Amino acid sequence: MAQLTPDADPPPRRGRGRRPADQVRAEILTAAGDLLLAEGMAGFTIEKVAAQAGASRMTIYKWWPSKGALALDGYFTVVAPTLAFTDTADIVADLTNQLVAFVHLVRDTPAGRVIAHLIAQAQTDPELADAYRQRYSGPRRALAVEAITRAMARGQLRPDIDPESVVDQLWGACYHRLLVPDLPLTEAFARTLVDNLVRGLR
Amino acid sequence: MAQLTPDADPPPRRGRGRRPADQVRAEILTAAGDLLLAEGMAGFTIEKVAAQAGASRMTIYKWWPSKGALALDGYFTVVAPTLAFTDTADIVADLTNQLVAFVHLVRDTPAGRVIAHLIAQAQTDPELADAYRQRYSGPRRALAVEAITRAMARGQLRPDIDPESVVDQLWGACYHRLLVPDLPLTEAFARTLVDNLVRGLR
DNA sequence: GGTTATATGGACACAGCGTACACATTGGTG
DNA sequence: CACCAATGTGTACGCTGTGTCCATATAACC
16 A cells, blocks of 8 residues: 555554654554555544554544544545646547546546545535545646646637536546446446537437 | 424323334334434434434334435435426427426525435445435436437437436536535536537537 | 653543343234 | 234443543653
């Protein structure tokens, strides 16, 4: 996961006094991220994080206001958010590639479940909801919107469309299948989404 | 809410012995639905439901396997699922009307928050997830898919499109804004979604 | 070296879940 | 009508997790 050294099992035993703040913080964050990937938000507990980090719960409560805040920080610590958006001047190819990559991230790695659980938790945790929007969904939306806007300027797309709504119809549709899996989330599905939108249904 | 008689405040006091099973069941269900609309899944507690229904927790545990199951049953009891899909032979108008109605349901009634919380809870409650798919999202999807399929047969839409993906790009996009409210869920948004898809982006 | 900041262990009260047991009452059976 | 089984009720228990407080130990800083 995020362990550089294979230090394996829970840190053996810890003395009582103060330890370097940054070190403890880092250990808590990687522990939080690991636990999140391993169990999702279901088994994500302040107590477990503290135990796995070899820290005390008090320390966590001092630095993070809510469980959600800690989870989000831990997630970012472990997954190193890859926020790249390749821009090859072919908007259809770019959207397709980006969407297919997202589908694979969600389907083939634990990140999918974690994202689903974070969104779920955000429904009843306003602080997490804000943080998630500002630090994750917001930036990701912005990248897609920029790409679409550039394509509009290049004349590849109609100039009067609303890029934000397009984002919802591509990524939002995938999130929908992630959160309410009536049907599977496949690469073919991602390609169909782009095709539907670009060509139109008529 | 679901009270036919204004019997108001919590059932005063209850004797100790057995009561008619159906009656207790009904009282628990309306209590569950009311509580859900009032507080959402956040404050939805077996104990509160039992208190409001004037029943004992044991009874609830006997009949419902999980908190989610009870919540879903309660929700259906109170909202009387309006599963109508007007079919006026004009698919664009039908989709728009249906989607706009959905947006208003989600925005202007407590049902929106309840749906969001149910989906959230379903992320960590497999039984609820199954029940939600089979009893709610599944049937609703089916209605939209049928309408789209009929429109394809009538020649109003291309014959080679995948109706299911269209559903995700309309309703799924709305769910996305409900669950990750980066941007508001408006009637104009709903109309834009239909327009984007039908006309195409080029 | 002395002071301050901070991590730690331990204890507490509280909420909610899930279960168990004894008792009360109803519904049905004979 | 008498009895039995089914089922709701009250109460209590153990468990997990939360959030808070305290005293103590130790690092970091001046």
